[in-house]
Amino acid sequence: MQPATDPAAYDRAAAWIQAQTNLRPTIGLVLGSGLDILADLVDQSVAIPYGDIPGFPVSTALGHKGELLLGKVAQRPVLIMRGRHHTYEGWSPAQTTFPVRVMHRLGIRTLILTNAAGGLNPDFRVGQIMLIRDHIALPAMAGLNPLRGPNEDEFGDRFPAMNDAYSRRLAKLAHAAAREAGTELRDGVYVWVAGPNFETPAEIRMLRAWGGDAVGMSTVPETMIACHAGMEVLAFSTITNLCVDTLEATDRPDAEEVVAAGRAAGEAYAKILRTLLPRL
Template sequence: MTSCVYSFSDFETAHAIAQFIKGKINDRPALGIICGSGLGQIPELFEKSVTLPYGDIPNFPVSTVEGHKGNLVFGTWQGATVMCMQGRFHPYEGHSMQLSVLPIRVMKLLGVQTVIITNAAGGLNPMYKVGDIMLIKDHIAMPCLAGPGPLVGRNEERFGTRFPSMSCVYHKPYRAMMKRIAEKSGIKLQEGIYSMTFGPGYESPAEALMLRRLGGDAVGMSTVHEAIAAIHCGMKVLGFSIIANTVCCDCDEDVEDVSHEEVLTVMTKASGKLMQLLNLFVKEWHESYKL
């Protein structure tokens, strides 16, 4: 396992990591994918894949959460050159926000233009059912509103501007494309707002009710800091949540506690439909990207 010392604004460190990776792969990726809990099987769809364990990459952090394998996988998917994170870095693991978005910076330096971010989430919207797929249209960044976010610190202009706009984080044309693909495929696709909390404790009923009243449809502990960093780097973002459980908003209601193992079980069962949608999206994305 390698040691990891990284400052968000340290362009040289991120560049050195990217240069190391370039020496291990054949093609520069144009599309990046972040696998959420239980979604690590996405690279099984790749051709000519190359796998780099995080621990073999100098100055790269290592995943500590069950369901996150801890690999970068490179290959081709529906003709597109892609890279995939089998495991992400959560601030609740003890990583700083800046370190948690290191892979996004490396993706940018490797040539990635679009990033697809997936996660397991709790359903705040009472209309959502376990196993539903939610297309993310916007987010509520509780850690960033209440504390330091991923852009705090000296800005590195070679990554992006000091004050990036967050008016449309999740690319509208890609969302429209995905909704059309889902409708044509007969797969139900929700669309809503993802709320990020810091974790690792699940939200209390009062906190869940607050997030619902703020407009949140789903809640989790990832994705938003990655999306913010991607926008800062000038990348396009598409995001998905699989609803792994319904969230209790009433402390007097008798409900069973949610375990991470139960979340992984739901994700494994529901991932097939999301992979089907992504397979069709990547094919269409690649055709439009070539134009």
């Protein structure tokens, strides 16, 4: 079923999910490529395949299981998306962000996003975790914007500001949690591209010159919709590969490599989340 984007569709999906559990979480977590291992953190969980939820799109991307988990992490009720949706799968921006508005209907007010990303910053190395402090939304600037179309007034204003899309309050808490967990956390700017192809060397040099530190094919549409609805957003990128910026380079980015590097970073994320979630 193709997901609708009318208010009744959000309500139907939210009501169906609520009927499956007594938990009423206020924190949502979206797991990116290779980070499915974080689902092991969840206690007393209820698993719901996306295909069972009215109107929900189904994940097809490598490393994205495609189910909701409702349970507790560090004693905090959470809703976890084991996999997300991308425009390169054929979904519209509104369809890829349908789950975010359903989460808002469910009472989620803090959204934690994770992804796998290529490292643009020459100081980054594979396996590092970057805290997203700002983004460049190339597809949105070209018209592929999840907020395009009639404004959904029940969520927010027609022209939402994006200068504080990523919560400074949550960023401070994340840095404190990372320090306590002994995990390095780098700040940076994430560049959203539509994919599915990886970038050319010329594109990499351009994105780096524009101030990008990491590049990937997700996360920003979810951030925009969450920001529009007044949700607080915290977002992380796992640097899963270093971007190739010369024609002479023999290295080639590979989707399997991306998923494997994401899995390798799972324990570092787990340490941060165990420390962070009780403080939210």
